[in-house]
Amino acid sequence: MSHLDTPTESPDAVPRSLLRIQEVAAALGLTARTIRYYEELGLLTPAARSSGDYRLYDDDDVERLRFIKGLRDEAGFSLTEISQMLEDEAARARNRDRFRATSDAAERRAIIDDALARVDRQVASLRAKADRLAAMIDDAEGRRGHLLGHLAELDAGREPTPHEHPRRSGAPAAPRTRSPR
Amino acid sequence: MSHLDTPTESPDAVPRSLLRIQEVAAALGLTARTIRYYEELGLLTPAARSSGDYRLYDDDDVERLRFIKGLRDEAGFSLTEISQMLEDEAARARNRDRFRATSDAAERRAIIDDALARVDRQVASLRAKADRLAAMIDDAEGRRGHLLGHLAELDAGREPTPHEHPRRSGAPAAPRTRSPR
DNA sequence: ACTAACCTTTACGTAAACGGAAAGGTCGGG
DNA sequence: CCCGACCTTTCCGTTTACGTAAAGGTTAGT
Numbered sequence: 001m002s003h004l005d006t007p008t009e010s011p012d013a014v015p016r017s018l019l020r021i022q023e024v025a026a027a028l029g030l031t032a033r034t035i036r037y038y039e040e041l042g043l044l045t046p047a048a049r050s051s052g053d054y055r056l057y058d059d060d061d062v063e064r065l066r067f068i069k070g071l072r073d074e075a076g077f078s079l080t081e082i083s084q085m086l087e088d089e090a091a092r093a094r095n096r097d098r099f100r101a102t103s104d105a106a107e108r109r110a111i112i113d114d115a116l117a118r119v120d121r122q123v124a125s126l127r128a129k130a131d132r133l134a135a136m137i138d139d140a141e142g143r144r145g146h147l148l149g150h151l152a153e154l155d156a157g158r159e160p161t162p163h164e165h166p167r168r169s170g171a172p173a174a175p176r177t178r179s180p181r
Numbered sequence: 182m183s184h185l186d187t188p189t190e191s192p193d194a195v196p197r198s199l200l201r202i203q204e205v206a207a208a209l210g211l212t213a214r215t216i217r218y219y220e221e222l223g224l225l226t227p228a229a230r231s232s233g234d235y236r237l238y239d240d241d242d243v244e245r246l247r248f249i250k251g252l253r254d255e256a257g258f259s260l261t262e263i264s265q266m267l268e269d270e271a272a273r274a275r276n277r278d279r280f281r282a283t284s285d286a287a288e289r290r291a292i293i294d295d296a297l298a299r300v301d302r303q304v305a306s307l308r309a310k311a312d313r314l315a316a317m318i319d320d321a322e323g324r325r326g327h328l329l330g331h332l333a334e335l336d337a338g339r340e341p342t343p344h345e346h347p348r349r350s351g352a353p354a355a356p357r358t359r360s361p362r
Numbered sequence: 363a364c365t366a367a368c369c370t371t372t373a374c375g376t377a378a379a380c381g382g383a384a385a386g387g388t389c390g391g392g
Numbered sequence: 393c394c395c396g397a398c399c400t401t402t403c404c405g406t407t408t409a410c411g412t413a414a415a416g417g418t419t420a421g422t
Contacts, residue, residue, distance in 0.1 A: 020368075020369075021368095021369075022368070022369085031410080031411080032369090033409095033410065033411065033412085034409080034410065034411095036370095036371095037409070037410060041409095050369090050418080050419085051418085052369075052370085052417070052418040052419075053369080053370060053371095053417085053418085054368085054369055054370080054418070054419085055369085055370090060356055063356040064355075064356040067355060067356055070313060071313070074309050074310050074312075074313040075257070075310055075313040075314055075317070076256070076257035076258060076259075076310060077257060078257075078408080078409090079408075079409070080408085085355060086355055089355035092324070099331075105335055105338070108331070108335060109332070109335050112328050112331050112332055112335070115324075115328055116325065116328045116329070116332075119321055119324055119325045119328065120325070122321050123318060123321045123322060123325065126314055126317055126318045126321065127318060128255045129255055129256055129257060129314055130311060130314040130315060130318060131255075132251060132252070132255040132256040133256055133307055133310055133311040133314065134311060136256070136307055137304060137307045137308060137311060140300055140303050140304045140307065141304060143273070143296075143300050144297065144300045144301070144304065147293050147296050147297045147300065148297070150280075150289075150293050151290070151293055151297075154286055154289060154290050154293070157286070174245075174248060174266060174267055174270035175241055175244040175245040175248055201398075201399075202398090202399075203398070203399085212380085212381080213399090214380065214381065214382080215379085215380065215381095217400095217401095218379070218380060222379090231388080231389085231399090232388090233387070233388040233389075233399075233400085234387085234388085234399080234400060234401095235388070235389085235398085235399055235400080236399085236400090259378080259379090260378075260379070261378080363422100364421100364422085365419105365420100365421095365422090366419100366420095366421095367418100367419085367420095368417105368418075368419070368420100369416100369417075369418065369419085370415100370416080370417065370418085371414105371415095371416090371417100372413105372414085372415090373412100373413090373414085374411105374412085374413085374414100375410105375411075375412075375413095376409100376410085376411075376412100377408100377409095377410095377411105378407095378408080378409095379406100379407090379408090380405105380406085380407090381404105381405075381406075381407105382403105382404090382405080382406100383402105383403090383404090383405100384401105384402085384403085384404105385400100385401095385402090386399100386400080386401090387398105387399075387400065387401100388397100388398075388399065388400085389395105389396100389397085389398075389399090390395100390396100390397095390398105391394100391395095391396100392393100392394085392395095
């Protein structure tokens with residue numbers, strides 16, 4: 001229909017490759033609205049604004065957005081959780097600065113203890129999710145193996161060997177109860 | 182304030198241990214409303230209804246609810262995704278029956294191929310999430326180790342050794358960009 | 363200077379996942 | 393048979409995570 005309105009690259013090294021919202025959105029598979037919403041939630045702030053108040057994003061912004069999208073899509077975190085993680089990350093940076101600004105051992109210990117507690121909390125939360133997923137995965141792979149076994153039997157043209165189901169452990173595989181439908 | 186109205190256990194083995202909605206909710210850390218909502222979505226159907234239309238849940242129901250809650254809380258799946266998984270599970274059961282009902286090799290192969298495709302799809306989706314999480318976890322543990330190192334230094338009463346940060350790989354650790362606040 | 367294609371803010375709409383109250387029926391101990 | 397505690401359905405309210413116009417300003421190519 002129309003050519004993409006990529007900001008014509010002036011050869012002089014301007015701030016270097018600042019993208020407008022729609023370009024970023026297209027590149028990441030998001031919408032402009034979504035990006036503005038994330039900004040509204042405090043998840044990021046564009047690197048700059050044009051004289052006409054256009055939002056301008058740099059590579060770090062794009063990276064940050066990609067990170068957010070990953071957490072949301074693949075890992076299934078809520079934007080609130082993601083916000084906490086980013087805030088935690090910021091807190092870490094601040095702590096690092098505070099740490100380097102003092103040489104009082106007690107103070108330093110306090111800072112580290114605090115940081116350690118935060119990290120432990122995070123790891124525990126992540127591990128809970130990961131364990132669930134791991135259990136589900138090898139449950140699924142168990143079924144996969146079972147199916148492959150049947151295929152092999154068919155290929156061998158044998159009688160189907162009625163064999164034991166290896167009763168998985170871990171997360172309770174989807175309990176069979178009467179469900180509607 | 183008042184005693185729990187646990188249905189007084191008649192010693193005669195009645196259907197055995199059917200729970201009312203509030204009892205199930207309390208046992209699982211859910212609310213009655215939530216359970217009714219899940220039913221509305223087709224995620225489960227109570228084992229029975231009393232003559233006065235009270236919902237009555239058996240152990241399988243409770244198990245199924247625990248499973249759902251796990252997927253929602255720990256793994257962070259949406260109810261829609263959970264619904265799909267349960268539906269997939271039901272489809273597996275049906276396939277198993279169809280499989281056992283025929284002895285035509287071609288038909289059997291078709292059934293298995295279908296089931297295999299489904300499982301593969303599932304595994305891929307789960308793995309994506311798991312990988313993301315794994316990356317985040319060892320990123321966090323990397324930071325944890327770093328902190329422990331600092332603690333050890335403090336314990337040894339030494340000068341803080343300014344050392345290299347092991348620049349983790351994997352999921353892009355929370356990109357540092359100016360965020361508001 | 364014109365204009366298409368972008369952008370801005372503001373604001374209302376929506377699906378998901380429940381919360382909570384209303385109006386009325388049910389259960390079981392006293 | 394009475395009553396308090398529980399249940400039913402119905403329905404409206406809320407938060408999250410955006411979609412979708414509306415009304416107007418900005419950018420750049422011609």
